[in-house]
Amino acid sequence: xxxxxxxxxxxxxxxxxEALGISREEAAAVTRIKPVFLTALEEDDYHxxxxxxxxxxxxxxxxxxxxxxxxxVQDRFSEQIARDPGSLAVxxxxxxxxxxxxxxxxxxxxxxLVCAVHNLVxxxxxxxxxxxxxxxxxxxxxA
Numbered sequence: 001x002x003x004x005x006x007x008x009x010x011x012x013x014x015x016x017x018e019a020l021g022i023s024r025e026e027a028a029a030v031t032r033i034k035p036v037f038l039t040a041l042e043e044d045d046y047h048x049x050x051x052x053x054x055x056x057x058x059x060x061x062x063x064x065x066x067x068x069x070x071x072x073v074q075d076r077f078s079e080q081i082a083r084d085p086g087s088l089a090v091x092x093x094x095x096x097x098x099x100x101x102x103x104x105x106x107x108x109x110x111x112x113l114v115c116a117v118h119n120l121v122x123x124x125x126x127x128x129x130x131x132x133x134x135x136x137x138x139x140x141x142x143a
Contacts, residue, residue, distance in 0.1 A: 008044050008080055009041070009044065009059065009073060009076050009077045009080055010041055010042045010043050010044035010045075011042075011044075012068070012073070012076065013041055013042050013062060013063070013066065013068075013073070014042040016066040016067075016068055017042070017066055020066065020067075024038050024039060024042075027062070027065060027066075030065060031061050031062060031065045033058050033061060033062065036048060037049060037054075037058055038058075038062065041055075041058060041059065041062060044080075056074065056077075059073055059074060059077055060073070060074065
């Protein structure tokens with residue numbers, strides 16, 4: 001029991017999979033988690049996983065597949081990260097980017113210009129259709 005408490009989440013998952021006699025490829029096919037991600041989970045190599053949300057979801061899905069209590073796996077993962085917070089340092093740091101709205105929203109004059117151009121294009125297309133309909137029965141050549 002003391003040995004089991006010292007195992008990492010990855011070791012626990014690999015041991016459970018091997019005890020069931022399932023290969024990683026078979027587990028990947030059933031869980032729809034890529035084999036490279038399953039390998040990363042089993043080796044506690046989290047930098048290969050795309051995001052923290054995926055990591056937690058993959059842990060839950062894989063634990064359910066292996067008939068392990070998913071909450072217990074996530075708790076053990078939290079304890080493991082608390083002991084070694086640097087292991088998740090590979091995830092990108094969330095940054096807030098500030099974009100001034102002045103550059104995104106057209107000013108009143110620009111908006112009026114955009115509307116005017118839109119209306120002219122619409123009128124030109126409508127007029128072109130009307131002229132073609134009018135000329136349909138006549139012998140009129142268009143350049």
